[in-house]
Amino acid sequence: MWFKQMISLDNPVRLLYHLLRAIAANFMYGFPSRGMTIIGVTGTNGKTTTTNIIARWLKDSGKKVFMFSTVNYFIGDEEFRNDTKMTSPDPFLLQKLFKQAKQKWCEIAVIETSSHAITMNRIWGIDYDIALLTNITQDHLDLHHTMDNYVRTKLKLFKWLISSTRKPGIKKTAIINLESEYKELFLNETYDVLTTYWFDYNANLKAENIQNEIDGVFFDVKIPGTVLKIKTTLRGKHNIYNILWAIWVFLTLWLKTEEIEKSIQSVWVVPGRLEEVNNYEGFKIFIDYAHTPDALENVLQTLKNINGVKRIITVFWATWDRDTTKRPIMGEVVSRLSDYVILTQDDDYTEKTQDIMKDILPGIERKEWENFWIIPDREVAIRTALLQAEKDDAILIAGKWDEHLMMTNLWPIAYNDKEVVLKVLKEIDDNKIM
Numbered sequence: 001m002w003f004k005q006m007i008s009l010d011n012p013v014r015l016l017y018h019l020l021r022a023i024a025a026n027f028m029y030g031f032p033s034r035g036m037t038i039i040g041v042t043g044t045n046g047k048t049t050t051t052n053i054i055a056r057w058l059k060d061s062g063k064k065v066f067m068f069s070t071v072n073y074f075i076g077d078e079e080f081r082n083d084t085k086m087t088s089p090d091p092f093l094l095q096k097l098f099k100q101a102k103q104k105w106c107e108i109a110v111i112e113t114s115s116h117a118i119t120m121n122r123i124w125g126i127d128y129d130i131a132l133l134t135n136i137t138q139d140h141l142d143l144h145h146t147m148d149n150y151v152r153t154k155l156k157l158f159k160w161l162i163s164s165t166r167k168p169g170i171k172k173t174a175i176i177n178l179e180s181e182y183k184e185l186f187l188n189e190t191y192d193v194l195t196t197y198w199f200d201y202n203a204n205l206k207a208e209n210i211q212n213e214i215d216g217v218f219f220d221v222k223i224p225g226t227v228l229k230i231k232t233t234l235r236g237k238h239n240i241y242n243i244l245w246a247i248w249v250f251l252t253l254w255l256k257t258e259e260i261e262k263s264i265q266s267v268w269v270v271p272g273r274l275e276e277v278n279n280y281e282g283f284k285i286f287i288d289y290a291h292t293p294d295a296l297e298n299v300l301q302t303l304k305n306i307n308g309v310k311r312i313i314t315v316f317w318a319t320w321d322r323d324t325t326k327r328p329i330m331g332e333v334v335s336r337l338s339d340y341v342i343l344t345q346d347d348d349y350t351e352k353t354q355d356i357m358k359d360i361l362p363g364i365e366r367k368e369w370e371n372f373w374i375i376p377d378r379e380v381a382i383r384t385a386l387l388q389a390e391k392d393d394a395i396l397i398a399g400k401w402d403e404h405l406m407m408t409n410l411w412p413i414a415y416n417d418k419e420v421v422l423k424v425l426k427e428i429d430d431n432k433i434m
Helices: 002-006 012-029 047-060 091-103 115-119 147-163 183-187 237-252 257-266 293-304 324-337 353-363 378-388 417-429
Strands: 037-042 065-068 072-075 078-081 108-112 130-133 173-177 193-197 207-213 216-223 226-232 275-277 284-288 312-316 340-343 372-374 394-398 405-407 412-414
Touching: 012 091, 037 047, 037 147, 047 065, 047 072, 047 108, 047 237, 047 257, 065 091, 072 091, 115 147, 130 147, 130 237, 147 183, 173 183, 173 237, 183 193, 193 237, 207 237, 216 237, 226 237, 226 257, 237 257, 237 293, 275 417, 284 293, 284 417, 293 312, 293 324, 293 394, 312 324, 312 378, 324 340, 324 353, 340 353, 340 378, 378 394, 378 417
Parallel strands: 037 108, 037 130, 065 108, 130 173, 173 193, 284 394, 312 340, 312 394, 340 372
Antiparallel strands: 065 072, 072 078, 207 216, 216 226, 275 284, 405 412
């Protein structure tokens, strides 16, 4: 641990070390990704949901799929939890899984591709066929230092897409979000197929006639020759984006429109992504990975737009050993959009919980006990939120998503937000706590 802290993440020696490991991993496992259609999903937010939607739709349509995301992965019909705490895993593990997928006759791979994976060369040897940019907002400046560096790191995936080995009958396709202020950099590259999307722009793919109903979200998507009628339980503007991205991947792979409509309805939740925990208390509980200012804004705006929600109670976290400049911005977003705020602990790694919290406090324009509490113990924080809630309130528990570990200064401990929520709900139902 001390050795890693002495060498910066972007030190050339460290980057060369990672490149050599990726090369070795590919040779060890025989470049197993060759022969598969590779779909890469990158961006600050939305990667995991989009990766899961695409992969699950493909499975529903009868395809053999290998998928790796921040929360889970699956090889063919087998699904596994991702306990590595890495969006893109160590290259030896990734290539090992690729080989297992090849042995299971997987024909398509959907890989969540982070800026860390691109910088650290973890994806070396993988020839992408479709690259999808969800969005770019502030994150990971501990590694990239500036937004320009961060954006250009994402751009490397699209340059890699163009220059990597071509496969018979497969066009190099880029899917770009026109809402991004950095879109021009990506649009200036030369792809075989370029697709754009947005709500209010002259894009290839647009969502129209959006209706937010109690039982789901309905909207239309115009595609060449027809209009798709979409119904989904995945709420919020950001999830409509996620669905648009996935639709174009389907169209690129020449899947039938009726399969698209059917598959969309089959994906009702992605673990830890605005996942609702049912209860008998009359309030709504949502668990979400939101860990950037933009993600928190999207999720909280989504909750505010749900008909009948009275108050929003947010339990959120502070990032560890990462970009510290976004911490007060996260505090401002949560304070502005929540009625009650509870600041608590998440993964600390080498930092102290109290120090992380101090970085967030400047963004919270309210004093402690003025609908704002600092409760370092995360289980106690969640318990407080549930006991504070009334009928028609919405509780957002942000940051830990579907993880089953918490990293303390000393060692990892077993922990899961949903398990804590269910435990407290049972105590309330059993009248053990009032």
